[in-house]
Amino acid sequence: MFSTKYARANSLGDALERMRAAEDGKFLGGGQTLLATMKQRLAAPSDVIDLTKIPDLHGILVNEHDVIIGAASTHAVVADHAGIAATIPALSALAANIGDPAVRTMGTLGGVLANNDPAADYPAAALALRATIHTSSASYPADDYFTGMFDTALDEDEVIVRVSFPIPLRAAYEKFRNPASRYAICGVMVAELSDGTVRVAVTGAGADGVFRVPEMEAALSGNFAPDAARSVAVDPGDILADMHGSSEYRAHLIPVLAARAVAKAGGA
Amino acid sequence: MTGESVSEVNLNVNGQRVSRDVEDRTLLVSLLRDDLGLTGTHIGCDTSQCGACVVHVDGEPVKACSVLATQVADTTVTTIEGLADGDGLHPMQAAFKAHQGLQCGFCTPGMIMMGIAIANRHGGAVSDATIRHELEGNICRCTGYHAIVAAIGDAARQMSQSAPLAAQ
Numbered sequence: 001m002f003s004t005k006y007a008r009a010n011s012l013g014d015a016l017e018r019m020r021a022a023e024d025g026k027f028l029g030g031g032q033t034l035l036a037t038m039k040q041r042l043a044a045p046s047d048v049i050d051l052t053k054i055p056d057l058h059g060i061l062v063n064e065h066d067v068i069i070g071a072a073s074t075h076a077v078v079a080d081h082a083g084i085a086a087t088i089p090a091l092s093a094l095a096a097n098i099g100d101p102a103v104r105t106m107g108t109l110g111g112v113l114a115n116n117d118p119a120a121d122y123p124a125a126a127l128a129l130r131a132t133i134h135t136s137s138a139s140y141p142a143d144d145y146f147t148g149m150f151d152t153a154l155d156e157d158e159v160i161v162r163v164s165f166p167i168p169l170r171a172a173y174e175k176f177r178n179p180a181s182r183y184a185i186c187g188v189m190v191a192e193l194s195d196g197t198v199r200v201a202v203t204g205a206g207a208d209g210v211f212r213v214p215e216m217e218a219a220l221s222g223n224f225a226p227d228a229a230r231s232v233a234v235d236p237g238d239i240l241a242d243m244h245g246s247s248e249y250r251a252h253l254i255p256v257l258a259a260r261a262v263a264k265a266g267g268a
Numbered sequence: 269m270t271g272e273s274v275s276e277v278n279l280n281v282n283g284q285r286v287s288r289d290v291e292d293r294t295l296l297v298s299l300l301r302d303d304l305g306l307t308g309t310h311i312g313c314d315t316s317q318c319g320a321c322v323v324h325v326d327g328e329p330v331k332a333c334s335v336l337a338t339q340v341a342d343t344t345v346t347t348i349e350g351l352a353d354g355d356g357l358h359p360m361q362a363a364f365k366a367h368q369g370l371q372c373g374f375c376t377p378g379m380i381m382m383g384i385a386i387a388n389r390h391g392g393a394v395s396d397a398t399i400r401h402e403l404e405g406n407i408c409r410c411t412g413y414h415a416i417v418a419a420i421g422d423a424a425r426q427m428s429q430s431a432p433l434a435a436q
């Protein structure tokens with residue numbers, strides 16, 4: 001790792017001020033992605049500004065319509081939260097399956113959404129549940145937030161503060177994990193929102209990161225059943241291929257996982 | 269970059285207060301091993317894959333190769349050296365011995381620290397399936413895991429029967 005200067009921000013204003021003053025600063029969440037890239041010398045920020053002690057980025061609020069989660073909440077905190085388990089159990093289960101327990105102790109919701117790894121899990125939940133990402137300067141509907149692989153609507157000096165997830169009628173996430181990295185080779189979140197809209201979001205498989213499957217959403221809107229999901233073929237044209245799986249393989253997984261997710265969500 | 273940024277890091281490590289000036293880029297595992305001489309925390313991969321470096325920070329499992337010492341300043345850290353009470357092994361250590369949950373021993377410190385975290389989180393009735401799921405970040409190249417899973421399950425039962433022991 002190259003030299004760097006660490007600072008612990010104690011407020012949102014403090015974090016933004018430190019970022020302005022830094023030559024080439026980077027915000028630090030749990031460090032579970034950023035430190036690895038710094039160790040490989042793929043990133044060499046002059047300053048790392050730790051966001052995880054900022055009170056505004058903590059706390060989980062569950063109201064009648066939404067679950068609102070502070071961006072510095074770790075995966076372990078989300079997985080263990082009784083209010084989330086009672087309202088969006090699919091989100092608790094998703095968090096409980098990110099990486100391993102040590103990664104879940106450190107890794108944060110904000111870090112995952114800022115990084116937008118094409119194989120990360122939370123982007124699928126944010127997109128399927130029609131979440132809103134609230135930052136230090138704006139609020140983005142998930143549909144506008146994810147702009148490509150490792151790319152988001154965020155500016156370099158913008159901090160994710162909290163994320164609100166509308167409580168769906170039902171939802172489930174199915175992940176086909178890479179057994180070595182624990183990331184998704186393909187993951188599908190299926191949700192029927194409170195207004196009856198069905199949304200299907202796919203991670204791990206998109207050449208441009210997380211994406212929705214409108215044909216499958218249409219099929220499930222009329223008939224929220226595993227067969228309806230399974231009947232929609234996905235064109236491998238825009239699907240990711242790498243050493244873990246071809247485009248055809250991943251395209252095949254999408255309806256398979258979607259059908260399992262619908263079954264898990266109680267569709268029959 | 270010109271000049272190293274150095275910070276004072278205060279920690280409670282295995283019940284002892286320690287204070288060190290470290291370069292900001294210092295990883296927790298380097299502070300433990302190189303500065304404090306606590307070489308029981310191993311480095312297997314250095315890329316957060318293997319779990320040989322797992323320690324507890326405020327009671328929660330953390331891969332010490334993937335966290336800065338500055339990030340965890342002012343916390344309580346427990347390493348494998350902090351478990352035994354004199355010659356009396358921690359129940360998790362005793363169970364690894366009894367079940368032969370180790371061969372070369374390289375993964376063992378991380379396995380034991382993760383095993384204690386699993387026992388603390390899931391209690392005495394933890395299933396083998398849960399133990400296996402929770403061990404996904406800990407790699408063993410020798411044992412084939414069966415004896416490790418048995419040891420953790422056994423120790424979890426014992427720990428749930430006695431009062432919370434060291435290194436919660």
Ligand SMILES: Cc1cc2nc3c(=O)[nH]c(=O)nc-3n(C[C@H](O)[C@H](O)[C@H](O)COP(=O)(O)OP(=O)(O)OC[C@H]3O[C@@H](n4cnc5c(N)ncnc54)[C@H](O)[C@@H]3O)c2cc1C
Nearest residue numbers: 029030031032033034099107108110111114120121160182
């Ligand atoms: C072994 C291993 C397995 C993993 N498996 C999975 C998996 O199965 N699924 C999965 O989804 N992820 C997985 N991850 C990634 C993990 O979830 C990380 O926690 C996550 O990618 C980054 O979160 P972080 O808080 O550690 O962020 P950091 O690494 O600290 O930061 C990542 C990026 O986000 C920025 N950032 C952080 N917080 C904010 C914020 N609040 N506002 C703006 N920008 C911010 C940083 O500047 C940086 O660019 C795994 C990681 C490891 C090491």
Ligand code: FES
Nearest residue numbers: 312313314319333
């Ligand atoms: S050395 Fe830390 S996980 Fe392998």
Ligand code: FES
Nearest residue numbers: 371372408409410
């Ligand atoms: S005992 Fe040798 S790696 Fe586990």
